[in-house]
Amino acid sequence: MLTNLAIKNFAIVSFVEIDWQQGMTTITGETGAGKSIAIDALGLCLGDRATTNTVRPGTDKAEITASFDISQLVKVQKWLQNHDLQQDDECIIRRVISKEGRSKGYINSNPVPLAQLKELGQKLINIHGQHDHQLLLKPTEQRRLVDDFANNQKHIEKVQTLYHQHRRLEQEKQQLLANVEQRQAKQQLLQYQVQELDEFSLQANEFDQLENDFKRNANVQQLMQVSDLCLQQLSDSDEYSALSMIQKCSEQLNQLVDLDANATAIAEMVNEARISLEEASNDLSVYQQNIDIDPQTYALIEERYATAMQLARKHQVRPENLFAHHCLLRQELDGIAVDDHRLEFIDSELDQCIEQYQHAAVKLRDKRVQAAKQLASKITASMQQLNMEKAQFSVQVNSEKPDQVLQFGLDHIEFVASMNPGQPLEAIHKVASGGELSRISLAIQVILSAKIITPTLIFDEVDVGISGPTAAMVGKQLQTLGQSTQVICVTHLPQVASRGHQQLFVAKLTDGNQTQTRVNQLDQHKREQEIARLLASDEITESSMANARELLAS
Template sequence: MLVQLTVSNFAIVRFLELEFAQGLTAITGETGAGKSIAIDALGLCLGERSDASMVRPGADKCEVAARFSLAALPKAQAWLKDNELEDEGQCILRRTLSSEGRSRGYINGQPVPLSQLKQLGELLVNVHGQHAHHALLKSEHQLTLLDHYAGHKGLLDAVRDSWRSHKALRQELTELQGSEAQRDARRQLLEYQVQELDQFALEEGEFARIEAEHHRQANAANLISESGQCLALLSEDEQLNISDMLRQVTDRLSRLQGDDPALEPIVATLFDAAALLDDAGHELGRYQQRLEIDPEAFAELEERLSSAINLARKHKVAPAELPALHQQLADELNGLTDSDDRLAALEQELVKAQQHYLEAARRLSQSRERHGKALAQAMQKVIRELALPHARFDIEVAFDEAAQGGSGGLDKVQMLVSTNPGQPLAPIAKVASGGELSRIGLALQVLTSGESQIPTLIFDEVDVGISGPTAAVVGKLLRSLGDRTQVLCVTHLPQVAGQGHQQMQVVKKTAKDSTETQMRPLNAVERIDELARLLGGDVITEATRANARELLAG
């Protein structure tokens, strides 16, 4: 619930620091004093739209902070944890707004986008404005109110989840069906391309090997000639070769090393070089023996090399990339075949998903029907107490299996009312006058909010157009609601204010060129005077005080 609200330089508020308690808190004040200003400021913390005009004239910025107790709010606690914004169990929402219109939001001291303020705010506070009853004219809003009253979240979640699954399957099926012609054309092309690459069957790394062998074969004659000449120079030329010359040098230095031991490592190195030279000569000899000119093999190599280059040019890739392309096209072809199998499977899955959705929607409809009857009975009792003694109220839940459907099920809900004897039940919009609609709307808000899991409910002058005994009934309704949850009610009616567990007064003070709105809790004596003012106007008499005491006592 809301524990504390701090407001600085908001509109005509200089500074407010308010403590709130459980139960019904009535907020009263003279006309024009700004009774709703604290509610408007709280709206900033809850992610509502901001405007630079909200900043108090002459101030650089305004700031609003709201502290909530989450002791009995596991959903809000889970939301903070999921968004990594928890801070030792506390929940502080803060919003700043500069005079230039720049706005920033914070949750537990961490900067957040306004969308997160709004998400969390929806778990903490529910605001009913004075024009909220106009939404009653829409069937969608009537359905929402009924669901709030029923509290069948599990059934709503089941319908939403099954609808999402059904929608996803239907979208996938539509996409597959829509691209069937394109898939057929693509399949024909892929079958031809994969078959051609299958026949050529170029292996990974093969093109580099073919290219190297082709180059070797093309230069075979030169390799044979040059390697033969090199072999002769190394060892086979009878007149002059490197091996003989190296042996001569080695022999001469070997004879000299007896005269100078420093020649020993040089002689050793020459012996090693002679051995290596002999090895190289033997290897070169074997290499030359293997060399041959094979025109037939060369022609085969040239043909495969040319085919690889042409095939790569056809597919607009490098020849070495043909094996990877081959695998890619084969995978795509297999994928198209899998798509045909998936298409057949999807049609069966969609039938099952549709049936699952219908079953979930039917269970939800049965719950709406059952709770609709209970809400209609409760509504009829309440609105008859609101100066509509002959009123009848009913809720019609129509389940349409053939409807398009949606995440909210297959029901169309219509609230019906008759306010005069002999008048048949008819949709609210066609029967209720403005005043009647206001009373019906207020009764619905109170009854459905009683089942709400939102811990703080705010009623902002929803009792406009109500007076006398009707106002007393409204006060009792709100008091009853306050016995179960935290309720803040901005009101001008003494009968409603008198039912508050506590009361706050809003006053507007003007000094020279400055105007300021202040808000403070009232003690027992001050409440009597404020209620007397509401009853009798600016002149407070002992008679109005006596009436005020009666209101508080009742």
């Protein structure tokens, strides 16, 4: 439940802090005092869109903080845990809005996006406004009310999942059909390109070896000359060859070691160098012997190398990337084949999806039909209690375009009523006056509020257009609702205000330069005065005071 609301620099509020109680709280005030300002601030704190007059003139930012006791709210605790926002049995939601329009939201001191404020707010508070009866005329709102009453959320999610699946399949099919000619032309080109590269059959990393072999065979004469020259320099019998000179040096160092052991390491290094030169000379000799000029082999290598270079230029890739390019073309060709295969089977998937959708939609319809009867019966009874004794209410559930796949099922839901005996049932906008629509809307809100458990219910001037015994019955229904949940009601009716377990009074104060709003909790005496004021249209009399005491005592 809501336990505290602190409002700072919001609209014409400088600072207001309200402690809320369990049960029913009524909010009254003079006309133009801004009775709904606390509700507006709470809505803003829970994610409503800010307006240009959100921040009090002359200040930098508005700040609203709402505190909730969630010790009994298991679903809210679980939501907070899932979002790493849990903090014992209290939940504190804060929103700060700068005069430039920038907004920041916090849950238990953790910054969160606006969407999370809204998501959590829907689990904590349900606000019914004075214009809800206008929404009641919309078919989408009538369908939503029936589904809320029937707890159809899971069935709707199933229908919507299949609807989106069907839509995706249809879009995929249309895209595949639209690209048939383009795909066929692309397929022909790819088949030619892949076949050409298949015939050449270049293997992974082959080009690097091919290029090396080509260069080697193209330069055999130079390889022979260079290797022969190196052999002469290394191991020729000439006393100035590398091996001859290092051999002499090694012998001389060995003599040096005999005289001074400190030269041992040097002698060993030179000896190792001599051995390395001997091995290099032997290996070079073998290498030279293996340099073989085979015109036939060279011709084959030259031809394959030239073909690889030609194909690389043709496909506009580097020759070392030709193999990878070949693989990509083959994959693209295979993908076209997959698309063609997909087109062959997509109709069967669509048929299966439609069958599943029809099954889910029929289940949803059955739930709606069942709920429609129960809801209509409850609304009729409530309307009769609200001074519409002869009224009858019905919820019609008709099949809408049964061969189509629609997002919210196949049903067209319409609220119809007869306000007087002998009159046929017709759409409520045709037979109900504005005041009657307000009462019907209020009846539905009370019925749904009793069925859909929300910790805090707010009724913001939903009693507009009613008075007398009807107002007394509305107050009684809201008070009954407040016995099981927290109810906050902004009202101008004494019959409703007197039913509250707690009453707040909103006053607008001005010093000629600035205007401020104050919200005060009324004690028993001040409640009597406020109820008397409401009864007597602002002029308090002994009679209105007596009537006020009677209302508060009832």
